Amino acid sequence: MNKEKVCPEGKVVNPLTGRCINIKALEKKMKKIEKAANAAADAPAAKAQDDTSPIIVQPENNKKLIDNLRILADYERINKEPFKVKAYEKVIGSIELLDKNIETLEDIKLLKGVGKKIEDKIIEFLNTGNISEVVGVLNDPKYILGNKLKGIYGVGPAKITELMTKIENFEELKEHPELLNDKQKIGLKYYDDMNLRIPMAEGKQHLKVVGKILNNLYSDNDGIEFEFVGSFRRKNKDMGDIDILIKNRKGLVLKDIIKQLEDKSYIIEKLAQGNNKFMGICRLSPELPARRIDILIADPSYYYFALLYFTGSYNFNIYMRKIALTKGLSLSEYGFKPATGANTATGVATNKNIIDTSDTINSEEDIFKYLGMTYVEPHRR
Incomplete structure (x- = not known):
């Protein structure tokens, strides 16, 4: 177990480096970032109340x-x-x-x-x-093959190194599927489809299919709360896969949801399934490309923190964690915890020692309020 780092007075643990950092210096840097980000916003967008918050963009x-x-x-x-x-x-x-x-x-x-x-x-x-x-x-055959292999679901660096000692080109791998495990074989089977971006218009059709099944399954007074997160929620023009976050509730069983989606021929392959997470392959119809899908069930105690985290973007999440630091807090998909108690190995709050915010945070907007921030709409993250 990692020993929690304790910083001198006036400093907190930087969740990105695990080192102590001066709070005032961090506040000054964050003001500079926010000023620059506001300047990057386009003029028409600045007229709307929700659009006065910064767009976080990598230079x-x-x-x-x-x-x-x-x-x-x-x-x-x-x-x-x-x-x-x-x-x-x-x-x-x-x-x-x-x-x-x-x-x-x-x-x-x-x-x-x-x-x-x-x-x-x-x-x-x-x-x-x-x-x-x-x-x-980019013109080296070895790199070209390695880069192609990287596009197979479940094939990591070690497997790429192994495969490159056994095959000379990608077509050869198709002739020797025994070189792959079951999940990797699925990745190879749908290789072309899974390396295509998903247009927003198609993403909206996935939302209709999944939304209808979820609402039918949980049509009682409690209802069901869920979001398509990632690039979809940020309203990007396309996305790499379908990411769904569901707020847990009484009677919700993930395997029941998956069975319904399978019965509709929407989910066509399983890659991994637990009590709270599913990873697989889906498609709207046999004529359309197969797509990667992840479904995650989040406890109500941290659902909105998970919503913020899985919406992204990566740079916006870093921005939010820096803001939290100026308040002496460490932020993760599980909630807030004192920055001095952050896990210095990972640099962010874990799901241990989380501050109880159940009375104050009942929406994503409440997280921003808790940090003294104006709410940032997903499309500006």
Whole structure:
């Protein structure tokens, strides 16, 4: 068990690093972030009350740099160079936390864990807009195969390394399915479908199908509360999969929901199922692509925290956790806990020692109020 870190007076544990950080310094940084984010909002949107809150957007230049570094990290993973992979991932993580574009050598110094070789690549990117090594990697047959294998559900880095010693191309894997476990075979079977984005219009049809079944199953006075989360709730133009969060209630049984969805030929494959979580494959009709679906049941005590967390985006969740820190709190999908009691191994609150907020938080909006914030609509996260 990890020993909880206790910070000196005037400091709290940073949930992103596990280190003590000055509260006043963090408050100053958050004001700067909020000011910059407000300035990024478009003029028409600023007229509406709900749209005065910030849009949390990764600086465009940084996004491109991260994409380049991820390609190099993936290549080193294929080459069985774990230390190089770790070095790239550390730098990528540091860039993701920046609220400004990296444009100068001084900006590079803000990043943690940048060695000479990676620094040279970042400098090349700043000077040319690209990293020359990436061009070569993208044309390397070994990288092309590894990247293709990464798109199979359930195939991780270790399995990719193993497969690349046994096959020379992707078509060869289709001829030797015995190289995969049952879940990976399902991933291979629906490979093309599962690597297609889901248009918002199709996402809305999934909502109709699932919503009708849920409302029919739990049509008593208590009803049922659920949301399609992730990119769908943020109103993005498309999404990678179907993510559903359901608030637990008396009489709710996940396996009953899954059976109904199977009986309607909506769920066509099971990948994993427990009492509170289901992972599988669904589709609207045999003529349409198969899609990944996750269904999660959340206890009422933390449902709205889970709703906030699983709606995202990743950068917005970081933003919210930083705001919570200025209040001496650590925030996770389970709720609030004192920042000094955050798990320093994971950097966020766990479901232990959670503060009881049942009397004050009965909606997602209440979480924002608790932090003294204006509610941010999902489409601006």
